[in-house]
Structure formats: structure tokens, C-alpha cells
Amino acid sequence: MSETYRDAASQSADTQLEINPVFARPGEATSLPKFKMPEDMMAGETAYQIVHDEAMLDGNSRLNLATFVSTWMDENAQKIYAETADKNMIDKDEYPATAAIEDRCWRILADLWNVPDTEDTIGTSTVGSSEACMLGGLALKRLWQEKRKAEGKSTEKPNLILSAGVQVVWEKFCNYWDVEARYVPVTEEHLVLDGFELEKYVDENTIGVVAILGQTYTGLYEPVKEIAAKLDEIQASTGLDVKIHVDGASGAMVAPFCQPELEWDFKIDRVNSISTSGHKYGLVYPGVGWVVWRNKAVCPESLIFHVSYLGGDMPTLALNFSRPGAQVLLQYYQFLRLGREGYRAVQQGSIDVATYLSSEIGKMGQFTLVSRGDTIPVFAWKLNPGDRNWDLYDLADRLRMRGWQVPAYPMPDNLSDMVVQRIVVRLGLSRDLAGLLLDAIKEEVDFLENLDAPIPRERPRTNFTH
Secondary structure, three states: OOHHHHHHHHHHHHHHHHHOOOOOOOOOOOOOOOOOOOOOOOOHHHHHHHHHHHHOOOOOHHHEOOOOOOOOOOHHHHHHHHHHOOOEOOOOOOOHHHHHHHHHHHHHHHHHOOOOOOOOOEEEEEOOHHHHHHHHHHHHHHHHHHHHHHOOOOOOOOEEEEEOOOOHHHHHHHHHOOOEEEEEOOOOOOOOOOOOOHHHOOOOOEEEEEEEEOOOOOOOEOOHHHHHHHHHHHHHHHOOOOOEEEEOOOHHHOHHHHOOOOOOOOOOOOEEEEEEEOOOOOOOOOOOEEEEEOOHHHOOHHHOEEEEEOOEEEEEOOOOOOOEOHHHHHHHHHHHHHHHHHHHHHHHHHHHHHHHHHHHHHHOOOEEEOOOOOOOOEEEEEEOOOOOOOOHHHHHHHHHHOOOEOOEEEOOOOOOOOEEEEEEOOOOOOHHHHHHHHHHHHHHHHHHHOOOOOOOOOOOOOOOOO
16 A cells, blocks of 8 residues: 555544544444455544444353353453563564463462472463363373384274263364263262263273363362272273373362362372363463373373474474463463462352352252352252243343343253253352342242243253353
């Protein structure tokens, strides 16, 4: 574009901005194409207002009790975010300070999770716990393949053992990397994978077992120590040595502070790797995750790429290439700002709000609690049997009309006839806000209980957010 044309276009935009008041400018007062790039330029203020107004139609993130993802950070964190939004985590040669901070962060987590030798370990940041899970799963598969090749055995048909209540990332992992998913059903007696009948699923092609520290459906912890003990028994009887990846998307950033006596991490010999979400109870805006391995031997060197990039050797352990560096800096800010005591206070505060809400909802005659929110601050309840003109989907709809997003959804296979409703308590849901939510639930339940006829609806509706 020539300087003359650029100056003219700029002057034209400025003139329009000066002449036309807000909401009467071209683009705000008239329609723009939705799926084609506009032919002409517009003032930055106009483009901003259009985007701002459309985004305003989203729900209020603070009232979204479906998501685990952080929706609040303090002003200092927001300043860091704005100042570092341009940093690319992959470019460690250009941003060596950010790279050094990334290294510090995963080493802090390795120490927090009781890695046996802080010098003989490896970890990395990711764009979220999904990528971290993928890397943990890939390491298990690669270790199994290498062992099978060394023994002269087939590397076909690997399988991974999972609870039926796992997050969808594990379905993706098995689909994308040709691994058979062996789902252990959840039942009312065994709401989580706890080692019960695990021997029915393990064979020589099993690459590992996934244990979830904070199931997304209910918030319950899967007992890693009990699963490991059952795998010890299986090894004693079959010789099969099966390792564990702990999917600690939420619980790995809660248990060390609020349940320090719980044995779930690298203290258990069978735990090869642990992943977590920095942008969940790591208390950082999306998206950042972390994965750490027990030692370098259980993270195959074949997963690490050495790339010549922008003048430097870039060892990368990731599925993505370019990705944000700002969230890594935000994670370090939170580690510095809060420390162990601060994280304990924040997470315990959320647990206190969750158990307050669950106890009050549990007192209502219409509901029975499925979990209490005393693990991660997440709990679920089900509707008691009875002759009613409404269900939990209707209650979710009524609450959404008031701005609250409280999802209702069916449990996994074998319990799919059980519909539950779930609340995720995060930093930002104060006791005062929780009281207003409780008032809304009681008012809407009272409204629904007095219906003369069922609400017209379409099925199925899951309204479920992991």
C-alpha cells in the first residue's frame, strides 16, 4: 500500500470516527459480512466496539460453574499477561528467560509431587492438561514398544486401561495413536477405578493404567495407592509390570496442599508420570498444562526432538510447536505470589465453599449427593425418585436464565440412566456468591415443584462441560 493511500485511508477512518458518534458508525449502525473479509478499512475503535459487543453476549465466566478453567486472576497477573502476550514458548533462543522460568516451574512441580531424584527427572509445559496427558500416554506406549522389540515380540494391539469416567482426551489419545481403550465400568458400588477386577483387563499388551485424581463427572479421587497395590498383585501372579500415569488435571494442584497425607504421587513406585492443568487449580488463565516423569529413563529419548530454529538448538517435548509463553510466566507468578501456604488457603477456601453448598443442597428433600466436594472442590447430586413434572435438565435451564451455568448430564456407561448435576467451585466464587446461587437453586426448585404439567423439551440434552 502506498504512503499516500495509507494516509488517505487513515484520514478517512479518522474523519468517520469524528463525524459519526458511537453506535452510528459504519459497521455498528450497518451490517457487515460475517464470513467474508470486508473490502474497506475501519477505525480501530469501531472494530473494537464490534468485537467487544459480540463477546459481551457470552455468559458471565464467573457464574460458569460448569468449567474447571480459571476465570479470575489479580491485577498484577493481568499486567504480566498484557506485557508478555507476544512471547512464543517454542523460541527458547529468543526468550531464554521465559525458557528458564518454564524449567523452574516443572521442577517446582516435580518437588511438590515427591519425585525421587530432582536431578534425574524431566518435564515440560504444554498448552493444557490434554496435551500433557497425550505426552504421558505416548511415553507409556513407546516404553512398551521398546520393551517388546527388545524381547522379539509383536508391538501390535497395545491397550490402555481407563475408568469409564475419564475425560475425553483419553478417548482421543487411544483413537489418534491406535491404542485399544479398555474401559473399566463405573457402578454405584465403584464410582471410580479402584482396582476392583483390574486383573480382567490387564494383559501383555497393556501399556499402562490411567488413574484420575479428580474425576470430571463427580470430583472424586481414584485411589492411586489401591490401584498400584492391585497391579503389584497382578505382577506377582503374571509377571506383568504395568505402570501408572496419574491424570491430575485438577487434583494434582489441590491434594499436595489440602490432603498432604494422601499417597498418590511419585512416592508410589508404579507412578511413571503425572500431568496437571496450570489453568485449572494451578490458578492461571488458559492455556497451560504440565507433565513430569519420575526419571529420565521413563521418558524415552525418542520423544524429544532437536530442532535448529532461529539460530539455536531447540530440544522440544511437545505435540505443538508455537504456543503462548505468557501463561508460563503467569504460573511462575502464582508460585511466587502464593507459595505453598497461599495455594493451601485458596484451595481450602474453594473446598469450604463447595462443602457448604453440597451440605445445603443435600438437605433439600429432592436431592441425594453423589459427592461432597471435599476432594477437589467439585460435587454432584442426583434427583430422588418421585412423581415430578421436571428433572435436572429443567433445573439447569432455569438457572441458566438467571446467568448461572450448572450442567446436568448422564453418568458414563453402566450408569447412563443416572443423571447428575455438578458444581465446580473455583477461585472467584465467594461464600457470598455461593449464598446467592443457593437462593436461586431453592427458588427455581420451588417453581418447578409447583408446575402443573411437564415442561416441553427435546431429548437428549447433556449440557456437559469437562
